[in-house]
Amino acid sequence: MKFLWEELRSAFPLIYQGNPYLLNVLWVTIRVAAISTVAAIVIGLPIGVTIGLGRFRGRRALQVFANASLGLPPVIAGLVLFLLFVPQGPLGSLQLVFTLKAVYIAQTVLALPYIVALTAAAIQGLPPGLLAQARVLGAGRGQLCVLALREAKVGVIAAVIAALGSTLSEVGAVVIVGGNVQGYDQTLASSVLQQVDSASYAGAIAIGLILMALILALLGVLTVLQQRQGGIGLRFRTPT
Amino acid sequence: MTRPRPGSDGRLLSADGLTAQRGGRDVVRDVSLELRAGEVVALLGPNGAGKSTLLDALSGVLVPSAGTVERHGRVAVALQTPDLARRSVLTNVTLGLSWWGVPREEREPRARAALGVLGADHLADRSALALSGGERRRVHLARAMAVRADILMLDEPFAGLDPESRASLLEDAVSALHSKTRATLVVVHDRAEAWALADRLLVLIDGRLVASGPPRDLLESPPTAQVARFLGFDGSLEQGGETLLTRPPHVALDPTGPLEARVTRAIGLEDGVRLELELDRGRLYTVAALPAPQPGDTVRVRVRGGARFASVAQEL
Numbered sequence: 001m002k003f004l005w006e007e008l009r010s011a012f013p014l015i016y017q018g019n020p021y022l023l024n025v026l027w028v029t030i031r032v033a034a035i036s037t038v039a040a041i042v043i044g045l046p047i048g049v050t051i052g053l054g055r056f057r058g059r060r061a062l063q064v065f066a067n068a069s070l071g072l073p074p075v076i077a078g079l080v081l082f083l084l085f086v087p088q089g090p091l092g093s094l095q096l097v098f099t100l101k102a103v104y105i106a107q108t109v110l111a112l113p114y115i116v117a118l119t120a121a122a123i124q125g126l127p128p129g130l131l132a133q134a135r136v137l138g139a140g141r142g143q144l145c146v147l148a149l150r151e152a153k154v155g156v157i158a159a160v161i162a163a164l165g166s167t168l169s170e171v172g173a174v175v176i177v178g179g180n181v182q183g184y185d186q187t188l189a190s191s192v193l194q195q196v197d198s199a200s201y202a203g204a205i206a207i208g209l210i211l212m213a214l215i216l217a218l219l220g221v222l223t224v225l226q227q228r229q230g231g232i233g234l235r236f237r238t239p240t
Numbered sequence: 241m242t243r244p245r246p247g248s249d250g251r252l253l254s255a256d257g258l259t260a261q262r263g264g265r266d267v268v269r270d271v272s273l274e275l276r277a278g279e280v281v282a283l284l285g286p287n288g289a290g291k292s293t294l295l296d297a298l299s300g301v302l303v304p305s306a307g308t309v310e311r312h313g314r315v316a317v318a319l320q321t322p323d324l325a326r327r328s329v330l331t332n333v334t335l336g337l338s339w340w341g342v343p344r345e346e347r348e349p350r351a352r353a354a355l356g357v358l359g360a361d362h363l364a365d366r367s368a369l370a371l372s373g374g375e376r377r378r379v380h381l382a383r384a385m386a387v388r389a390d391i392l393m394l395d396e397p398f399a400g401l402d403p404e405s406r407a408s409l410l411e412d413a414v415s416a417l418h419s420k421t422r423a424t425l426v427v428v429h430d431r432a433e434a435w436a437l438a439d440r441l442l443v444l445i446d447g448r449l450v451a452s453g454p455p456r457d458l459l460e461s462p463p464t465a466q467v468a469r470f471l472g473f474d475g476s477l478e479q480g481g482e483t484l485l486t487r488p489p490h491v492a493l494d495p496t497g498p499l500e501a502r503v504t505r506a507i508g509l510e511d512g513v514r515l516e517l518e519l520d521r522g523r524l525y526t527v528a529a530l531p532a533p534q535p536g537d538t539v540r541v542r543v544r545g546g547a548r549f550a551s552v553a554q555e556l
Binding site for chain 2: 127128129130132133134135136137138139140143147150151
């Protein structure tokens with residue numbers, strides 16, 4: 001217990017003194033999370049909406065694939081991407097391995113299933129009469145998509161929360177494709193790994209606390225957005 | 241946008257030999273009908289008769305497997321389930337107008353007007369999530385009416401409402417649905433709704449259109465015994481080689497009546513008692529005022545009206 005307390009006491013100065021190394025890792029983490037989540041939303045939302053609203057052949061197979069991808073182990077995703085990106089691999093000419101771009105791609109690949117599968121499920125859970133009514137009153141494809149996304153807002157934001165959470169906390173794929181290069185593509189989560197490896201427990205604790213605070217702040221904002229106008233405003237009166 | 245002109249003699253929709261399928265099975269068979277501007281037509285039939293399928297085929301939602309449908313104008317449909325977006329009532333109606341293609345500046349006044357016609361203007365700013373079943377139905381109807389379609393089709397607009405809400409909505413809908421330029425087709429399950437709303441009644445049984453005409457005319461002379469039974473002719477009496485089918489108002493307890501009957505069942509109603517009467521050549525039903533005879537009593541009966549059919553036994 002004494003050991004833990006001492007490491008914790010050593011960790012706090014690292015946080016409030018604005019250690020440049022920590023600030024750099026924090027900035028890389030925010031960039032990776034923002035770019036990967038936005039990329040996953042841009043790619044995944046149309047796919048999720050298509051699966052949720054569509055009545056085409058192969059829709060179910062797509063949904064099974066999206067759901068199964070939720071269980072994709074990050075190290076496996078990282079390994080596959082690494083093998084694609086290494087100079088001898090099919091995409092070797094792009095020279096992506098051990099670059100920040102590879103980290104963005106890996107995090108996007110891992111966040112995408114959350115956006116696709118949870119968006120599709122949220123839309124499929126909407127009352128079917130509403131979308132059918134919109135169709136019979138002449139709603140175009142774009143209007144149907146907007147209606148479905150608005151109505152499934154709670155589920156869609158849950159998908160974004162899950163995706164963002166994944167990009168903030170994932171380690172395996174980032175280390176494999178990015179190399180965990182300090183000061184370049186190292187994120188908060190992957191730097192914890194490095195700090196533990198080098199027995200710098202105070203540093204690991206400081207980074208862990210920053211990571212947890214970042215996750216709480218970002219996902220907290222999204223949760224507030226998610227719950228805004230989400231209910232009918234029932235108030236429960238406490239018995240007097 | 242030019243408004244499509246109705247066909248000759250005000251026809252807005254005509255269907256000829258329409259057959260429609262669900263799950264590979266013919267649910268609607270060889271239906272021919274017309275809807276004219278200014279009329280409200282009720283489509284009545286038992287559960288599973290194919291009413292909603294016919295409505296889908298007429299509106300264009302379902303492609304018929306045979307026959308043709310000719311529409312002179314745009315069709316708006318209010319589906320059976322009154323599902324609304326999780327937004328305000330006014331936004332729900334304006335959303336319907338945006339789907340329909342109404343210019344933005346016209347949407348709000350038209351939405352408020354439609355809500356007003358259906359007695360729901362006070363709900364405009366309320367969240368759709370906080371509405372009662374009756375209120376949801378009103379908003380659902382207002383959304384379909386606001387678009388001012390040439391042909392309006394409503395699928396069981398009063399389904400699932402309690403008697404008070406239904407009566408109240410029916411009262412408002414009677415005046416709201418009548419328009420000189422629009423044809424309205426209302427699918428109803430309850431005969432009372434059809435009598436209240438419709439200028440003309442279509443009876444669909446087992447996928448076939450078996451009767452069409454003004455409600456009073458159909459009640460006075462139903463074309464077949466099957467239609468008569470469906471319209472509430474539950475009494476039956478063999479007379480001179482014919483079968484007389486009666487509704488309760490046709491049968492009266494009268495001490496000087498020509499027929500003798502025995503009361504076999506008495507069911508209490510709000511304002512009297514429904515009696516089942518057994519006669520030598522049939523069984524009749526009537527509603528008697530209190531105090532009413534009891535089961536086992538012998539009564540005298542007079543029959544006024546009803547519909548005669550030659551061979552009901554074979555037809556039924």
